[in-house]
Amino acid sequence: MFEVSTDRYGLPTGRYEVEDGRVGRAETFSDVLGEHGVDYQTILRLADAARPEFEVTNLRAGRPYRVYVNPWLQQPQYLAYQIDARRYVVFDLQHPDRTHVATRPVTRQWATVAGTVEGSLYETVVDNGGHPLLALRLSEVFAWQIDFFRLRAGDSFRLVYEARAVEGDAVQPGDIVAAHVRHRGEDYYAFRFESGAGDAEYFNRAGQSLRRQLLKAPLQYSRISSGYTNRRYHPVLKEYRPHRGVDYAAPRGTPVRSVGEGVVQRAGYEGPNGNYVKIRHNGTYTSGYLHLSQISVASGDRVQQGETIGYVGSTGRSTGPHLDYRLWKHGSPVNPVTLELPPSQPVPLQHRDAFRATVWALLPRLDGESVFARASSGAGPRWNDRTAPAGPHLANR
CATH class of the missing domain: 3.10.450.350 (Nuclear Transport Factor 2; Chain: A,)
Structure with a gap:
């Protein structure tokens, strides 16, 4: 008995003429198969057969695929599409109900x-x-x-x-x-x-x-441009005054995450604070996020730790994109950098x-x-x- 060798998609090698390709920009499943003479009704049956494991509308530009053509009949037999590094789908063009999604070990x-x-x-x-x-x-x-x-x-x-x-x-x-x-x-x-x-x-x-209970910082990657201090020269007001928060320099649009689970107390524009979100986490801690470009929550919303509540901006009394992060313990401001929980x-x-x-x-x-x-x-x-x-x-x- 002869052993039949198969390729990376589990299909027998040597029996078909193989054509490798990549999905083009804006190219659809119908476009790919239409180029090989597959009729529209068969394309619909193939799409149905792949569900729910794979939706043909999720074809991604640049992903590889392989068409297997029967050399005797000169008609396509299979289309194999690489979903990701592990998964692929084999469309049986002659028997759509045999279409299947497989996973490499x-x-x-x-x-x-x-x-x-x-x-x-x-x-x-x-x-x-x-x-x-x-x-x-x-x-x-x-x-x-x-x-x-x-x-x-x-x-x-x-x-x-x-x-x-x-x-x-x-x-x-x-x-x-x-x-x-x-x-x-x-x-x-x-x-x-x-x-x-x-x-x-x-x-x-x-x-x-x-x-x-609380994350150490509300941004994943940035730098502290101004720390918590009792005396800081304000770049807009041109005077020394306390700064009861930590400024994080970050590009406009950087996601800002809630440092803990809690309920949104305020979410809106508030004078010098600009677009502002304040979250009460429990009976002890409350956090504030100032100068946001956009706000993603509303007053009364319950948020989870790490959830995006807005994006870095420069609204209110601000000279450039940054996040002014505040933390209160029993209503009094505390330094979030040095706080031990x-x-x-x-x-x-x-x-x-x-x-x-x-x-x-x-x-x-x-x-x-x-x-x-x-x-x-x-x-x-x-x-x-x-x-x-x-x-x-x-x-x-």
Whole structure:
């Protein structure tokens, strides 16, 4: 018996004349098949057969496709379209009901990327061989501990993540598994762990959740142009006065996110504040966002932590695009940069041993060396002072 070889779309090679192409700008499914003589009724049946896994209206310009032509009948038999790196759809032009969507297997393995910041986090990750998405994910992991706008030269990071590949070609990476950031002389650790509730969270070495009531900053990438101070020279009023907020310089239109869950108290234009949103998070904290170009919420709306509530602008008393971010505690202004918030729930007691095992396995990858001491009897590993995640008394971040 002869073994029939197949191509990347699972179709037999050697039986058909193959024509490779790419979807042109503004080209539709009908356009692609019409060029090969497929009638309109068959095109409609093919579109129906692909649903709901794939809508033919979602063809994207530049994506590859392959047409298989029967050399004896000189008519097309199949059209294979690459949906994304993993998925593809095979349209059976002679038997539309046999149309199907398939997925290529993805190989996964842990990989490490590390670097010392000289410019931006994004540039450092990419310069050290990491996918750009990892910079965003790292900032999200430590969103409650580190203001990534305040990274400075000499800060460093090392992260372990799930590298993914399809047929040997790298695709978008999976989650960050663990991370270590040294920022302004302080060490911050994160370990991804699923405690049984269904959703994985990030915890520090002591098993305390990294999630906090409020995010450290309302923008993902920018820089602080003016800090919280009792005396600042106002560029418009030309006088010294207190500045009870933090100014973030960012391009007009940059999304502004709510630092926490809450209810919108104000959303509209308010004199010197320009387009202004104020959110009450609980009985303790309230946040404000000034000079927005657009507002995406209305008074009375409930918003989630990280939800976009507006966009950076220069409305009101402002000399250029920026966000003036304010935070109040029990009605009094506080400095959001220096404010320390308590963590959410720690790793549940019944999962503490499994969490310790996770940390024990990952710490050597983060530190680049073995960080475990062995008992003098040689009976096995034990936690030393540097790595023990067992108690809240440890000064672990």
